[in-house]
Amino acid sequence: MELRLYDTLTKEKRAFTPIDPSNVRMYVCGPTVYDFAHIGNARPVIVFDVLFRLLRHRYGADHVTYVRNITDVDDKINDRAARDFPGLPLNEAIRKVTEKTADQFQADVAALGCLPPTHQPRATEFVLPRADGRADMVTLIRQLIARGHAYEAGGEVLFDVQSMPDYGALSGRRLDEQKAGARVAVDAHKRNPADFVLWKLSSENEPGWDSPWGRGRPGWHIECSAMSAAYLGGERGDEVFDIHGGGLDLIFPHHENEIAQSRCAHGTHAMANYWMHNGFLQVEGEKMSKSLGNFVTINDLLRDWPGEVVRLNMLKTHYRSPIDWTLKGLEESRRVLDDWYKDVADIEPSDDIDPEFLDALLDDLNTHKAITRLHQISPTLRLSEGRLDDWSGDAARRHKKSAALLLGLLPQTAAERTERGRSLTGIDTARIDQSINDRAAARARKDFKESDRIRDELAAMGVVLKDGKDADGKPKTTWEIAR
Ligand SMILES: [Zn+2]
Known part of the structure; x- marks a missing residue:
């Protein structure tokens, strides 16, 4: 089956054809590092990690280039630096804020099972022309001015939206509509109220770089145009790449403006061939906001939940649909994972991915359907439905391989699993069955000291025994994971 992706620009799901199958190129906007990332920020990181893994599976791990930037220059960062480190010179304070926050972000998303992208450029390293000749913001802005798409006014360099006939195509916002509500007085220096900032002058107390237009700093949008070109610009001057997410x-305005800058600077028909966008996330039925007190950071969540649970819970919903993030959903996801771990503990994954599971992902990343398929082939479900005969090691091995594509590498060793949280402790089912048999034998010979010892030993592993009777009324002991 071919890979099909929904493109926001053309509003259609269509077959994905890479420009160069030996180097599939994807760019995803990364975090602005001034505060802990929240669960809404985690969604694109997880969704595009699944796509990255799928592309690597399809085209080969060495044939996909994934770039996710780090925005480390932004007025929000300046404000945070001044607030948190009032005694320090601003630049030093900014570095403290951005380094700490960027490190935290990396740790958070690694715990969510996300592979590091191929490149994670930091904006501040791409402001001025570089020794290695990779694209930079100042050169890009000069190109835009030279081609008649940008102008200097009122201490800023602005993009001239009217210089681009199809500006607004991605969002479907037409220029004449945007004009109506604009605050004309504030924007008096602009040719059109929709013109946006490429460069602005910095005061002495603001971070700045010396440029042809004076000491200043870049606008947000130009960062992504420069960093995507720096790592995804093709050979022979082909600046169009495959996927932007x-x-x-x-x-x-962000992606609309990235398109305007990149296309006009390079004179191309497109910036990327597929524009992919994940849907919104709300928490317990409400929009997430600090004032409502339902602001959930990834870091908070990881204190209570293993990363795989957070990730599975995110992927239960198709990436383009809105998600309602709930405690109930998380609990359900943990139960599912507990079952899966039980199924595949200490089993070597197979080389094959389940074909139906893969087809679901190839259909515009239908993770919801893919997870449903994992349920269908889950040995636990098959056993509970009495289909004991259907059990085969192959099913479990394919399940493990498939789940790994979705969830990141499942922990392999018992020690790793224990580290990831008690409820996901690796379970050696054969050993538990043996212990249960030993305990039954001890009870039969009335050696209650030994039977209690075995029960306590299992409890220490997080396994709780339940004594009951089977259909024929004979004693039967079952077990479950302690919560
Ligand atoms: Zn961006």
């Missing part, structure tokens, strides 16, 4: 909230 991000959250729905970035379509306007």
